[in-house]
Amino acid sequence: MANTRSTRRNDFDEDDVRVRPSRRGSRPRTRTRPKHEDAETGRVLTVDRGRYTCLVDEDTKREHEITAMKARELGRKGVVIGDRVSIVGDVSGEKGALARIVRVEERRSVLRRTADDDDPYERIIVANADQLAIVTALADPEPRPRLIDRCLVAAYDAGMQPLLVLTKADLVPPETLLDMYGALGLPYVVTRGGDAYDDWDLDPIRAQLAGLTTVFVGHSGVGKTTLVNALVPERQRATGQVNVVTGRGRHTTTSALTLRLPAYGEERESGWVVDTPGVRSFGLNHVDLGRIIKAFPDLEPGTADCPRNCSHDEPDCALDAWVAGGHADPARLASLRRLLAAREQGEDD
Ligand SMILES: Nc1nc2c(ncn2[C@@H]2O[C@H](COP(=O)(O)OP(=O)(O)OP(=O)(O)O)[C@@H](O)[C@H]2O)c(=O)[nH]1
């Protein structure tokens, strides 16, 4: 058990925080309060070997970061980046202070990474993100549409809005690629400039990111780092590998980072970027077809006549008749089926 220093508030020890059965509305009988009524709420920014960096008092003058660990009562429940958590113990954020996470709020969205050789389970990599920015270079390296399709499936399955970010438009114009995705009606931004990014280039993407939490993914070399550095200038000064959110110079080359965007626009809205080095593929084994279809509201009603457990890509699928009847554009159905097929393909084609 880690040694916690004397705490300033909520001075529980581990046993106090165990949830005990109590009728709704009944007052706690002991002086300690097992339900953590005065727990702080925080946002998990980084995870590093059992230590969680959390932001508390967000958007207030008292906003600060703290380090926390999981309380025993959480059991095996995971805590991931983006989680909203309740925290007790020493929430001062002072050097050496260690607080405890006693509750994880229900997640609005969950993005999973794929199982791999070292780890047979699909793990949640980010919770509660709104948007998945799929960063693709228009050239150098060549766009990989099937990879984009897989990212789209992951976004829809996670409950996140996809955003296509097409970089290196100074090398190749975006039209050909955009045509491929036209039927999907995806939001997109086109960037150019690389090291010479200026505000003129970045305004359209800033507008798409403002007020949201966006996870950035992209294959190596597409310019993701260059773009994120341009969007979050503090990070650039911090040499790219240092976690600027904690500012403590911890190296976080393998785990994801949460970075705050500078305020943007008339509303002075901020936003969050979650950069995911090393995460280039998503768990698509357990994709929920229903969630994918939801992203196609023009097709969804057409599935009412489908056979039970229809894959929507089989002879009896009712979507063919739906489209033939003029209820939706055939290109939309083709796009849906292309995405559904992407689930079955390997990572690298
Ligand atoms: N021509 C051109 N080059 C760019 C642009 N954006 C980035 N680059 C260059 O592309 C190369 C790769 O950029 P990075 O930002 O390192 O790419 P990344 O996606 O982060 O790649 P990894 O770090 O390997 O994950 C660098 O040499 C950049 O200078 C752009 O808009 N146009």
Ligand SMILES: [Zn+2]
């Ligand atoms: Zn069907």
